[in-house]
Amino acid sequence: MQAAGVKTDSKFPIPEKMKAWVLGKPGELIYTQKSVPTPKKAEVLVRIDAVAICATDLQVIHEGPPALIEGGAPFNKNFTPGHEYMGTVVALGPGVDEYRIGERVTVEIHAGCGQCVRCRQGMYTSCHNYGLNYGNVDKGHRANGFTTDGGFCEYQVNNINTLVHVDDSMSDEEATLVVTAGTAMYGLTEIGGLIAGESVVVSGPGPIGLLGAAVAKALGAQPVILTGTRDNRLEMGKKLGADHVVNVRHEDPLEAIKRLTDGKGVDYVLECSGAPNAVNEAALMLNRGGKICLAAFSHDPVAVDVSYLVRNNIYMYGIRGEGKSATRRAEAFMRQKRFDAGIIHTHTFSMEDLPEALRYARERIDDAIKVVVRNGLPKSGKPLLAK
Ligand SMILES: [Zn+2]
Numbered sequence: 001m002q003a004a005g006v007k008t009d010s011k012f013p014i015p016e017k018m019k020a021w022v023l024g025k026p027g028e029l030i031y032t033q034k035s036v037p038t039p040k041k042a043e044v045l046v047r048i049d050a051v052a053i054c055a056t057d058l059q060v061i062h063e064g065p066p067a068l069i070e071g072g073a074p075f076n077k078n079f080t081p082g083h084e085y086m087g088t089v090v091a092l093g094p095g096v097d098e099y100r101i102g103e104r105v106t107v108e109i110h111a112g113c114g115q116c117v118r119c120r121q122g123m124y125t126s127c128h129n130y131g132l133n134y135g136n137v138d139k140g141h142r143a144n145g146f147t148t149d150g151g152f153c154e155y156q157v158n159n160i161n162t163l164v165h166v167d168d169s170m171s172d173e174e175a176t177l178v179v180t181a182g183t184a185m186y187g188l189t190e191i192g193g194l195i196a197g198e199s200v201v202v203s204g205p206g207p208i209g210l211l212g213a214a215v216a217k218a219l220g221a222q223p224v225i226l227t228g229t230r231d232n233r234l235e236m237g238k239k240l241g242a243d244h245v246v247n248v249r250h251e252d253p254l255e256a257i258k259r260l261t262d263g264k265g266v267d268y269v270l271e272c273s274g275a276p277n278a279v280n281e282a283a284l285m286l287n288r289g290g291k292i293c294l295a296a297f298s299h300d301p302v303a304v305d306v307s308y309l310v311r312n313n314i315y316m317y318g319i320r321g322e323g324k325s326a327t328r329r330a331e332a333f334m335r336q337k338r339f340d341a342g343i344i345h346t347h348t349f350s351m352e353d354l355p356e357a358l359r360y361a362r363e364r365i366d367d368a369i370k371v372v373v374r375n376g377l378p379k380s381g382k383p384l385l386a387k
């Protein structure tokens with residue numbers, strides 16, 4: 001790699017071209033070649049070692065939004081999806097001394113433009129110049145795998161503000177989960193910051209909900225109650241720190257919350273289910289003045305009992321992604337082994353087997369939760385590791 005001011009190291013040789021998956025028509029991924037990108041000011045080049053698959057990747061690949069490429073749908077634009085990745089720094093852009101070559105890092109998704117009012121407030125996931133990063137409207141905004149190329153390839157450039165150092169005690173697979181824990185942490189930051197001894201319901205034991213229970217417990221919440229429909233996921237939640245779990249197929253969740261809180265209800269609900277009646281149920285689980293954080297997408301518009309929210313002074317927050325450097329704070333909990341995020345990693349595939357890995361994630365084959373793909377492993381057509 002030869003570009004003015006870019007530093008490299010012969011221990012980490014960088015090819016001109018790399019293998020990369022690109023999105024064709026909806027649902028179609030093509031394994032092809034791309035040029036290795038060059039880091040600019042305040043950027044590094046990351047050699048991608050491992051990438052976790054997220055439900056949002058499946059949505060992007062099959063439906064398009066929330067990806068926004070060149071102002072529109074991401075199809076047939078030579079776009080590489082994938083956003084939950086980690087790797088090794090192999091080149092430093094001009095002036096970068098915050099990271100060193102050879103350092104392991106995991107990556108936040110959003111680098112805001114850095115110049116709009118929200119970025120100035122630290123709300124870079126709500127950047128007002130979202131997706132304005134092409135042609136003659138280049139505001140420098142990046143959201144890996146959403147508005148710019150992501151991680152289903154071998155190398156990617158990243159803004160230094162999106163990087164989180166990965167400790168040697170953490171495996172590559174676990175490091176891909178830092179951003180998921182960071183999303184849960186951001187939700188708990190946005191509702192005002194959980195204070196030890198406050199009570200929390202987490203609804204929906206998907207990856208964010210499971211790690212939401214873990215982060216809430218690590219922050220000192222008491223009790224942490226996890227609700228869901230699948231016993232195996234709820235059992236995982238217990239291992240991650242939930243004090244109580246409620247299978248809503250077997251017990252009315254509102255009755256259960258009352259029973260577990262002496263009839264009072266909880267202080268916070270972290271809503272990670274996206275279920276049609278989730279907002280109304282969350283409101284009924286809270287005590288007066290309680291707060292709801294919405295972290296899941298509902299499929300269709302939903303009816304909400306607004307009068308109940310107003311009468312009971314209930315606060316409602318929506319979060320976008322993993323803002324306010326919450327990812328860094330989540331990594332601190334993981335490095336201290338306050339919870340074992342690795343519990344939710346279920347399968348590893350070679351990067352070359354990405355379509356099969358996506359199928360495992362989509363169809364939840366073999367109880368798949370977090371499926372990871374790795375570079376540098378031979379194609380085999382089946383999982384290389386399954387828990
Ligand atoms: Zn994700």
Ligand SMILES: [Zn+2]
Nearest residue numbers: 113116119127
């Ligand atoms: Zn901005």
